[in-house]
Amino acid sequence: MMDDTTLTHRELVRYARQTSLPEVGVEGQKKLKGAKVLLVGAGGLGGPISLYLAAAGVGTLTIVDFDHIELTNLHRQIMFSADQIGQSKAQVAAKKLRAQNPDIAVNVVEERLDKSNVLKLVSEHDVIVDCTDNFATRYLINDACVIANKPCVFGSIYRFEGMVTVFNFEGGPCYRCLYPEAPPAEVAPSCAEGGVLGILPGVIGLLQATEVIKILLGTGKILKGKMLTFNALEMSFDSFEFHREEDCNACNNEDLEQWFSAQSEQEQTCSLSKSDEDIELTVKQAALLQANKKVTLVDVRSKQERQYLHIDDDYWLPLSEVNEQLDSLLNIDGAIVFYCQSGLRSKQAAQLLKAHGFKDAYSLSGGVFAWHAAA
Structure with missing residues (x-):
């Protein structure tokens, strides 16, 4: 962080209610202005975090997100509005943050975070904020933070629960x-699959923003080695402590950078990347195949999800049972297009069939929502 930062008269007025706190003061506000924070993800968590960091006067915010705004985002991603559907999340967020506080710098990185860019991005910032929802990226961020010796403010949400901690501080x-290791994909559903209460990202995101501010100011007790959990249904907070492990592959690895180079490639195979695009069919492509009776549509969601919305003339086979029914699936004539709620689980099913030699296995891009939106 910069040591020679000065505050303008407008900034002194703007932050007067904040600098009046003894734990902040003018010197603390200078620390915030001179700080650089990297936010990975501009969605449910990234929105409230970035809004409050910008309002607090954190001098440089860098937003990493290559995704675009969808209708299903809007119940929880308060940064965006309905007239912005289809636009870049990072660009829309940056525009709003610059309007909110024109005295700060907001950088945009519309790229997927991977091992080619993560170390550079992490090393250039003071605090890293993990706002992601998949294990591959979380491990990638963690390992880069350990290598660059940067604190990572972590948040996670699912259904009615969330958690916050600070790693590598x-x-x-x-x-x-x-x-130590990511769980199997089939037992680690995302918010798109398991659902999330719309207000939950706000609660968890503000807790993350609070930890970022405390770290930058050098004040208060940080959630180091302590996981804070929140249950919205019970309106209760709890916590548990955890410790640095002697056999940790990151913290206590003398050859961490070399190990990271190999490990990150391996772990990123469980995330959805642009190399998976050849496994997807658009709604238009799938509908054309269905009209010509050259495709079998297979719903891999749960029975509960299916009862609310599904595609006519399809088959139901939960993802957990796909492996058991491989022989039957491999004997189907024509193409098979799997679908789920958003396209995550269906990709796993299609990849499984392709791995067993079935070339015409596909995933419906955008899932059942995209199908009915186009109907």
Whole structure:
């Protein structure tokens, strides 16, 4: 962080209610202005975090997100509005943050975070904020933070629950100390699959923003080695402690950079990347195949999800049972297009069939929502 930062008269007036706090003061506000924060993800968590960091006067915010705004985002991603559907999340967020506080710098990185760019981005910032929803990216961010010795403010949400902690802060434990390996994809559904209460990202995001501010100011007790959990249904907070592990592959790895180069490639195979595009069919392509009776549509969601919305003339086979029914699936004539709510689980099913030699297995891009939106 910069040491020679000065505040303009307008900034002194703007932050007067904040600098009146003894724990902040003018010197603390200078620290915030001179700070650089990297936010990975501009969605449910990234929105409220960035809004409050901008309002607080954090001098440089860098937003990493290559996604575009969808209708299903709007119940929880308060940064965006209905007239912005289809636009870049990062660009829309940046425009709003610059309007909110023209005295700060907002940078946009519309790229997928991977091992080719993560180390440079992490090393250029003071605090990293993990607003992601997949394990591959979380491990990638964690390992880069350990290599660059940067604190990572972590948040996670699912259904009615959320959690917050700070990894790799002043010798504290990292993400791998708590979760050495990613769970199988089929038991780790995202918010798109498992659902999330719309207000939950606001609660968890503001807690993350609070930790960022405290770290930058050098004040208060940080959630180092302590996971704070929130249950919205019970309106209760709880916490548990965890420690740095001696056998952690990140914290206590003398050859971490070399290990990181190999490990990140392996773990990123479980995330959805642009190389998966050849496995997807658009709604228009799938509908044309269905009209010509050259396709079998297979719903891989749960029975509960299916009862609310599905595609006519399809078949139902939950993702958990696809492996058991491989022989039957491999004997189907024509193409098979799997679909789910958003396209995540259906890709796994299609990849499984392709791995067993079935060339015409596909995933419906955008899932059942995209199908009915186009109807």
